[in-house]
Amino acid sequence: MRRVRYDHSGGPEVLRLEEAPVPSPGPGELLVRVAAVGVTLPVVRKVREAREPIPLGGEVAGEVAGLGPQVTGFAVGDRVTGLVFGHGYADYALLATAMASPVPDGASAVDAVALVRSGLVAYGALRAARPEPGETALVTAAASGVGHLAVQLARLQGAGRVVGAVSDPAKADFVRGVGADEVVTYDAGDWGTPADYCLDAVGGDLLGPAVRSLAPHGRLVAYSSGGGTVEAYDLLVGAKSVTGFQMRLIAQDWPELYEAWRVELWRLFAAGALRPAVHAEFALEDAARAHQAVESRANLGKVVLTP
CATH class of the missing domain: 3.90.180.10 (Medium-chain alcohol dehydrogenases, catalytic domain)
Structure with missing residues (x-):
């Protein structure tokens, strides 16, 4: 599979595409075939400022392609979204079930990453x-x-x-x-x-x-x-x-509240009361351009990668 990484801190120019093995889901994890990734300012800042390179994580949405041990409530083929703390800028990513939620019918993967985490x-x-x-x-x-x-x-x-x-x-x-x-x-x-x-x-x-x-x-x-x-x-x-x-502390310490907020966001979206805007969609190989849009604060709404 393809994955974006970097070897040393710097601007968007340090990002590069590489080939990597498809990861295997561990206990409580979903293997997600990624359809959309939300690019966030904290991740952009970490690329420029972190002392050591870190996995490019963040919000992802896509289809469940595999299940780890002890996974309940999800099946292969489900459409999900959630926050990835490992490599998320990739064709496949590992998503903990505690951070995952279904994407309802009528919403795209791009809608999901523009709405859920930011919302x-x-x-x-x-x-x-x-x-x-x-x-x-x-x-x-x-x-x-x-x-x-x-x-x-x-x-x-x-x-x-x-x-x-x-x-x-x-x-x-x-x-x-x-x-x-x-x-x-x-x-x-x-x-x-x-x-x-x-x-x-x-x-x-x-x-x-x-x-x-x-x-x-x-x-x-x-x-x-x-x-x-x-x-x-x-x-x-x-x-x-x-x-x-x-x-992150809300998700960790009060998961019921976290879930209630997610349900409310999808309700408002379905009712047409909350309208996420997408500034641009970039291919995975154009991750540097996506970071540039966020770092320069040129974006109007969400910047999204679409592997």
Whole structure:
């Protein structure tokens, strides 16, 4: 089979295609014939920053081609999606049953990777913000694979106003098209209407401005891999709070909640209330181009590999 890997850290140019044996599923694992892979910013960052090369994992969708020992509830031929922690940029991948969920009829593999993992992060971060009806929501990286779903979900959860923050004003029409009332750029001195809560996917140097954009008693949920520092005074002066959110811990510690969120996302998708957008689909051999699109923050919606 084909697989994408890299030998040393760097930009998209370090990715290369290689031949590798088809893996054998272990206990509790599914062998999935991969039809789509979601490209995420954390994986792109790891390629550039990790001290040692790591398997390129992430969200995959495809058809079950084999079952490991102790697998129940799945059969060869089932269409599934889930998060792979080993090699996912490949023709075949190993998916733990605890991370797998069925892809319903009427949804494609591309729909699945554009909706499920990004949607789970967006939905979970939104729940962590404890939104109340009528509040103003601020979503950073609002044109990203997660961000454009967070904009929609904030509206569905009753936000009275949704502000999308983006790196480039050229993204404004897209963000308004998925439901934002107002779009601001990171370099603007004013980030628009003070927000009751912020879902922050950027971090780094933008974490401080995001906190300062909150109204008194505002809540920021940080789910970025970009780090960042918050000044205690910025929290104290407005009685604001910051909460960290990581999807992996939800899946690990509260699997029933994780599954309930997945069911809700598919329900909203089937009802036409939640519309995942795909920026582009790239062949496996074009993984470098896919990483470039994400790293440059040029994407409007999800970037997908289609082996």
